[in-house]
Every structure is written in C-alpha cells, then in structure tokens.
Amino acid sequence: MNTRDKTTILDIAREAGVSKSTVSLVLQGSDLIRPDTAAKVRKAIADTGYVYNRGAANLRKAQSNVIGMVIHDLTNPFYAELAVGMERAFQAAGIVPFIANTAENPIRQDQVLKSMLEQGAAGLIIAPTRNTQPEALRRIEQAGIPIVTIMRRLPESRLPVVAPDNVRGGALAAEHLIKKGHRRLAFLGGHADLSVRRERLQGFRDTCLKLGISEQDILAIEGETNRIGGMSCLNEALDRDEPPTAALCFNDAVAFGVMIALRKRGLEAARDFAVVGFDDVVEAEHYVPALTTVSVDTANLGERAAHTVLRMMQTRTTRAEDQIGSVTLMVRDSCGPIRTMGGVQ
Amino acid sequence: MNTRDKTTILDIAREAGVSKSTVSLVLQGSDLIRPDTAAKVRKAIADTGYVYNRGAANLRKAQSNVIGMVIHDLTNPFYAELAVGMERAFQAAGIVPFIANTAENPIRQDQVLKSMLEQGAAGLIIAPTRNTQPEALRRIEQAGIPIVTIMRRLPESRLPVVAPDNVRGGALAAEHLIKKGHRRLAFLGGHADLSVRRERLQGFRDTCLKLGISEQDILAIEGETNRIGGMSCLNEALDRDEPPTAALCFNDAVAFGVMIALRKRGLEAARDFAVVGFDDVVEAEHYVPALTTVSVDTANLGERAAHTVLRMMQTRTTRAEDQIGSVTLMVRDSCGPIRTMGGVQ
DNA sequence: CTTCATAATAGGAACGTTCCAAAAATTCAA
C-alpha cells in the first residue's frame, strides 16, 4: 500500500492475494467465500490498519445504516435518559445512532436535520423544538426517510408519534390530589402550544371537573419547562387571591422548581402544598421530599421509538401507528397526608 | 430527473442548463461562477428536492467535516452541559457534530469509535470511559485523526487533554473547609483509577496537610461518581469512629447524594455537616441548601476542546498543548457558618 | 480421463461528488 495514503479494499486484496470482490464479500460476511480464503483476508485486514469506508459503501448501495436522534433539550435529564434508552435499543440491533441537540431552537433544528440528511441518514427520531414548522419535516418525508416524533406531536402532521398517555397521566394526578382533600388545584408550567401540555392539562382538568371541582378552582399557569419556570409559576400561583393548595407540574423539572420556590417562601412541599411531577426522572425518587410523579417508563418509550424506526426502515415504509405508552402514578412523599381543611396560610 | 430516483447534481445541471461542474462550484460557494448563473442554479436546487450527498463529496475529497463527541455518561448533567457547550462552539464554525454515549462501557466505546472512524470523522472529542485501554485510541491516532480527550486523562497517552485545574479546585475546597473550622475532613466518591479523582484528591490532601490537618484526619472513600455513590460514601464516612465533619465530594452528583443521605440520617447539610461539590452544575445553585462547589466553567471548557480539535484539523496536526481551565470556588450555603467546636453528634 | 454441474473467485461498471486541464465566452486594448 502507498506510504501515506489510507489503505483500501484493494490494498488488502493485494496483501491477501485475492481480488477486491472477495475482500468485499468477506467484509459483508458472505458465506460464498471459502473459510480459509476468508481467514487470509481477515488476517490481512488485521495486519494493515484498514478502516472500512462506510461512505463509499453507502454511495454504492444507495442506503446507509445511519440513524439520527434529534433532541430539543439534552440538558433536561428526562431527554438525556430517553436518548440513552434509544441508543441502547439501537445498539442491540448493531447500529450506532448519532445524537444531536437543537437547544429548543427551530433554526438550529433545520441545520441539524439538513446535516443528517446530507450524511445519508436512513432513519430519524426527533423530539421537535417548539414552533417546529410542518414544512421543516416535509422534505425529509418526501425524501422517503422514516422519521418518528417522540413526546411532542406536531400540528398538522401525519408523522408517527411515540408518547406516553399524557391525558391519563393528568387524570391520575388530579384524582390523587383530590383524594388527598385538595379543592383548589393548579397546573403549572409548559407553554400552551405544546401538545404535551394540552394533553396533560386536558386529563387533569377533565378529571377535576368530573370529581366536582369547579372551573374557577382550576388554575393553569404557563411557564418555562424547567426549574426556573417552576419557580415563577409557583410564585404566580400563590400570589393569587384564592391560591391553590396543590399542583400538577408540567414535568419533574418544573416540580423541582416549584419545591425550591416553596422553600424560598418558607413553605414546605407536602406539608403546605402538594406537588406532583410528570416523567419520573431518576432524581425524583431521591429528592427530599421524594417526588410523587407520573412515571412514563422512559426506557420503554425509547425502545418503542427505536423499534418503530427500525421496522419502518426494514419495510421501507414511511408510515406507522402512533404508540401511546402507559403511565403509572408513583406515590411518594411530596403530597403529604390526606388534608382535612382547606387553605394554605 | 427520474421519477423515483433521488435527484443529483446532474439533475439540477440539466434543469439549470449548465454542467455538473458549474453546479458543484455553486454548491461550494465559489466566486468563479457568474452571479446570474449561480442564481439559476440555486433556483433549480430550490425547485427540485435536491439534497447534497456529503458521502460522495467526502469520498472524492478524502476528507470530511464530521466531528464526533464521545461521552461516557450523558446522563450526568455535567457532561450533558459540556456536550451542548461544545456543540455550540462547533455550530459557530458551521459544523454539526454528532454525539454518542458510551455508558461508561469500554466495549461500547470501541464500537462507537469504530463507527465514527468508518463514518469518516475528521476529528474527535472523547470523554473516555474508565478502563479505556490506550490501544483503543491508538488506531485513531495512527489514522492521523485529531482527537482530544476531555476531563479524564488517559494513562500512558500523549493525547491532548482539556480539563479544569483539578488540583487547585481540591486545594480551594480544603482551604475553605478548614477556614470554616473543620478539623476532620473527607474526600468522598470517585474511583482511584480516575485521573480526575487523583488530582482533586491531591490538591485537597496537600492543602489539608499544609494547613495543619494530620494525615489520619483526612479520610478518602471511593465510590460511584453519582448520587447513589454519594449516599453510600457518606454513610461509610459517618459510621467511622471519628467521623469527619466536612467533605469535598468528587463531583456535584456525589454531593447531592451526600446531602440526601444526611437528610435520611436526620442530619442537615450546612448545619451538621459541611459539603462542597465539584463542577458547579446548574442545579447546584438552586438546591436547598445551595451547594458550595468548585466551578469549572463548563462552557469555557467545552469551547476550548472544540477549538482545539478545530485547530488541529486545520493545521493537520495530531498534537496539541494540554489546556487547563481555571476554577473558582462558588461559596453558597452548604457549608454553614464558621464552626467553633468540633464533633457532629 | 472427460464432461458437466456447482462452488469460488474475479473484473468492470456504477454510485454522486470534486478537481484538473482544457475549452469557450467575455473583456479590454490597440
């Protein structure tokens, strides 16, 4: 092989005294090749510092095994968990997926998506940013690349979605809080344009109404989907005339923010105010007080999404059923005991 | 263009009535092409659903702009922050890097690295798993691909490292705790084979000795580098005959674990036991009590790593200076006031 | 031994791009 050039299939062919076709066949694990020939080739591969050029192969095959995971906020532990869950599922299929973060920025998301396409991605899982325009994904769809959205549902889009049963989760939380004796309830955090929030809020509100809470005793406050958002939401809630005594939070991050804000006001989660989270990140269990939250079975969600793209890739289809994961309420300490009288202060 | 086939540079050439070379030139933003010709081409590109085939280009150019970030634990908020920091720096350079998680598993890491190589990565940033064998990276080095390690230093390796000044961080923490009046100190968490721990512990221990703490009053307990590890380390520490009254934790995750374990024992961080973290993750500031911790300026660290690979790629070199980021102690609430008498219970 | 069927191997074209050398178009000066 040439001194400085990278070694190719031809180099190992020469080294092993066979043709490039033979080497290629060995590389693909074909059983057309006689075992001893294959051994010779494999030895040559090991001797030389050969690295397979997947780009060249993809070019010729007109298909790749690259899968991209495009996540809107890797900094949110829930999404980080989700991402590594999916990665694990892909690993089992012998695929190394690539993760990219879009930092909740649609423009960045466009760039990332473009890059994934150019790189020849064969499948995509996307947890889209807010304000994702439908046409941002249209190009990918019409390129015939399997794509599934996870968690967030896109408006006016026929893309398959993998998400937890948000409506039921909201309902579970409402039921729990009302059973604990609360009569003025809040839903804190999240933006109204998020499908996740609409669904969670819907389940929450419907159940409240069904269980006899009146409309004006159900408060919904929008906010960021992180700790900071939780803090400001709680403050806004408690500054009302008739403040709520309990809240379902958009997600666990918001719930942590709510608990922090409570402490800053000299109040205590559980004792003075009941808080329920959503997602059940690992941290929830260890927090003090341990957070009562709706578990979405993150690992399972990730696995389903992974398997869905994989299946779509195999069947060369661009459509798939939505998948709604079941949820369970993890009752821990953040709602305190059953309440006998209303009112906080 | 053919009905079902993907459109190529030739299709847009035909569409625009120019040659493929012209299209290629336009794609590369060459100023050789007359503006109106370029406009025609760009229009054709916009009309057709053309997507650039970077694989083909890389094949021909024998070089790519793919950069990989291989992280050992994306689930650790610190590394998630680090990853998005690096991503931001690459974005400014017009590059979309790919992230992969190795889940602290050297075998997985080998697979990921192999995949990145095959994909034609032009540069790599790696936060290596424990027990990374030097030869795991040797192949990449000899392939001439720029690679920088971040945070963890590899044994017997000449790869450039970007890391915070761990020794100084440890020293800062020790000094702070001793000034607060503590006389029996612990270093909690982390495994002895981690360079990060060795350095942090070294700074911590040396300063303790220098400031008059005797060897047997400096306790070092190994453990996992996460919350769980922190919990068990604290329990082990307090179950000693002469328990410490303060600790520097391997990182913030461990520190959170320590504080949780304290609560479980009916003790309180700050009041009953001083705890200092390391890393200064965003959560540290909002925790209750707010965590006193050594800030490593995560964003800056990520930026430096990114710029280092970028520079190596440009200069086609495989060597670079180590970069040690400065650290500062963020004094918050987790160490309480100055202590006048020793002893916990 | 041949002959034939089959199992292994080999050679060339193709994938979509870039780059080089060369051709064509344009501009400028005389």
Next chain:
DNA sequence: TTGAATTTTTGGAACGTTCCTATTATGAAG
C-alpha cells in the same frame, strides 16, 4: 475589428465500495 488576456464554464477521471456478470477451480458422475 482583432487578438490577447482574462473570466467563466465544461468534460472526464478519480475517490472506495458493491453488484452483476463472467471466468476459473473443484468435485461428482459417467
């Protein structure tokens, strides 16, 4: 208007694989 100088455009080869179609080696049967 012409020719030279310059700018703009073009065609073909090359990158490292895979796939298809040969071709050669092997073994079985006559």
